[in-house]
Amino acid sequence: xxxxxxxxxxxxxxxxxxxxxxIKQQNHCIHLYGAGIQSRTIITILEELKLADKIxxxxxxxxxxxxKFCGYEIKPPKDIDNLDSAYVIVTCCFPTxxxxxxxxxxxxxxxxxxxxxxxxxxxNDNLHSEGLNYSRSKCDIEREFLLYETEINKMTAKLDPxxxxxxxxxxxxxxxxxxxxxxxxNLMQYYNKPKSADINLLIESTDRILQSVDHVYEWRxxxxxxxxxxxxxxxxxxxxxxxxxxxxxxxxNGTIVPKPELLNSIASSRSFVDISNYLELSRxxxxxxxxxxxxxxxxxxxxxxxxxxxxxxPHKGESNQQLKEKFFNCCTNDVLTLLHGYIYHCPFSANLIxxxxxxLNEKDRISVLEHxxxxxxxxxxxxxxxxxxxxxxxxCNGRDYTVDLIDTAIQTRKVLDLPK
Ligand code: SF4
Ligand code: SF4
Numbered sequence: 001x002x003x004x005x006x007x008x009x010x011x012x013x014x015x016x017x018x019x020x021x022x023i024k025q026q027n028h029c030i031h032l033y034g035a036g037i038q039s040r041t042i043i044t045i046l047e048e049l050k051l052a053d054k055i056x057x058x059x060x061x062x063x064x065x066x067x068k069f070c071g072y073e074i075k076p077p078k079d080i081d082n083l084d085s086a087y088v089i090v091t092c093c094f095p096t097x098x099x100x101x102x103x104x105x106x107x108x109x110x111x112x113x114x115x116x117x118x119x120x121x122x123x124n125d126n127l128h129s130e131g132l133n134y135s136r137s138k139c140d141i142e143r144e145f146l147l148y149e150t151e152i153n154k155m156t157a158k159l160d161p162x163x164x165x166x167x168x169x170x171x172x173x174x175x176x177x178x179x180x181x182x183x184x185x186n187l188m189q190y191y192n193k194p195k196s197a198d199i200n201l202l203i204e205s206t207d208r209i210l211q212s213v214d215h216v217y218e219w220r221x222x223x224x225x226x227x228x229x230x231x232x233x234x235x236x237x238x239x240x241x242x243x244x245x246x247x248x249x250x251x252x253n254g255t256i257v258p259k260p261e262l263l264n265s266i267a268s269s270r271s272f273v274d275i276s277n278y279l280e281l282s283r284x285x286x287x288x289x290x291x292x293x294x295x296x297x298x299x300x301x302x303x304x305x306x307x308x309x310x311x312x313x314p315h316k317g318e319s320n321q322q323l324k325e326k327f328f329n330c331c332t333n334d335v336l337t338l339l340h341g342y343i344y345h346c347p348f349s350a351n352l353i354x355x356x357x358x359x360l361n362e363k364d365r366i367s368v369l370e371h372x373x374x375x376x377x378x379x380x381x382x383x384x385x386x387x388x389x390x391x392x393x394x395x396c397n398g399r400d401y402t403v404d405l406i407d408t409a410i411q412t413r414k415v416l417d418l419p420k
Pocket of ligand 1: 187188409
């Protein structure tokens with residue numbers, strides 16, 4: 001199965017021990033493409049293997065280049081192009097974009113075989129946490145690599161026309177939030193009268209989607225703030241019975257500790273709680289972590305990095321080619337989003353169209369319950385695999401490494417107006 005000229009099976013199933021032996025014997029370097037969450041872990045492993053002097057680190061984000069990450073200088077990827085051959089481990093959770101940039105004479109390798117072979121070397125006291133406000137844990141890292149695995153699975157499923165396995169579905173259970181971030185990429189700052197999901201519609205539309213697909217690797221629950229949704233416990237109890245869902249993730253801002261009934265549903269559905277660490281704004285994060293520990297719930301506390309992607313812009317007038325590029329590079333272009341019975345391509349598009357019908361283009365969404373499961377499967381397949389850009393992209397800054405980084409979670413009192 002080929003993607004961008006590379007054989008996926010070779011990319012994702014090599015013998016990590018053999019590669020390490022070759023690097024040692026032939027005195028090669030090992031090149032890590034992507035200076036972020038995955039490379040932190042791979043660097044720790046390489047250091048434990050006494051290969052620190054062989055590490056070369058690259059990133060296409062110009063703002064990172066020539067700075068240091070975990071003690072290694074980040075170089076521009078064009079430096080890899082100058083090498084005749086190279087062992088390149090793709091240490092970025094969006095390997096599709098990186099494979100497009102690499103030359104087939106190099107030997108790109110997924111980070112997964114390497115991680116699975118050597119994760120036994122990771123200990124809670126040797127993990128790089130540079131630049132983070134919290135200490136990483138092995139559970140946190142396991143989830144990072146699960147995300148990576150989901151990306152690879154998405155690549156193979158996209159190449160196989162008979163399979164419909166979705167990387168993820170974001171179920172928006174409420175438009176309300178306990179914070180009001182002026183740059184919320186889910187556009188909560190534009191809601192005047194936020195509504196929550198009708199639980200019957202939510203369960204019926206979830207059910208119809210799941211009848212139509214082969215698998216969903218992650219069913220993610222978000223808002224706004226999902227812990228203000230009064231029917232969350234009912235929804236989790238329903239989801240926990242569905243074998244087609246790989247894992248359930250709840251995204252929270254760390255301001256609320258759920259009541260015991262909800263904590264029990266989180267625990268029994270084996271949901272993973274992903275806590276955004278907005279420091280003093282996430283005032284209950286510590287209590288939430290204690291509650292998770294008391295119920296044996298898996299969780300991670302994360303320092304979010306925000307790009308300037310949370311504002312609705314006037315129509316940008318970009319060409320079709322520019323829109324295709326923006327969509328291709330976008331890190332949420334395949335984060336299918338369920339909101340009030342419609343499925344959209346990304347949370348921005350879902351909330352944009354939900355906020356005002358002036359942004360509606362029927363190609364950007366599917367009304368889930370209007371179609372029987374077989375027809376819905378055909379529509380979802382084409383929606384998921386063939387769309388090249390959305391009408392919504394015209395109003396969006398994009399979400400990729402070229403978009404400026406901004407401060408996280410700056411609060412606003414005022415509901416923002418939609419552009420004229
Ligand atoms: S980014 Fe801020 S406003 Fe948006 S959902 Fe998260 S906490 Fe709420
Ligand atoms: S609207 Fe387009 S560019 Fe913006 S987040 Fe969605 S897919 Fe990405």
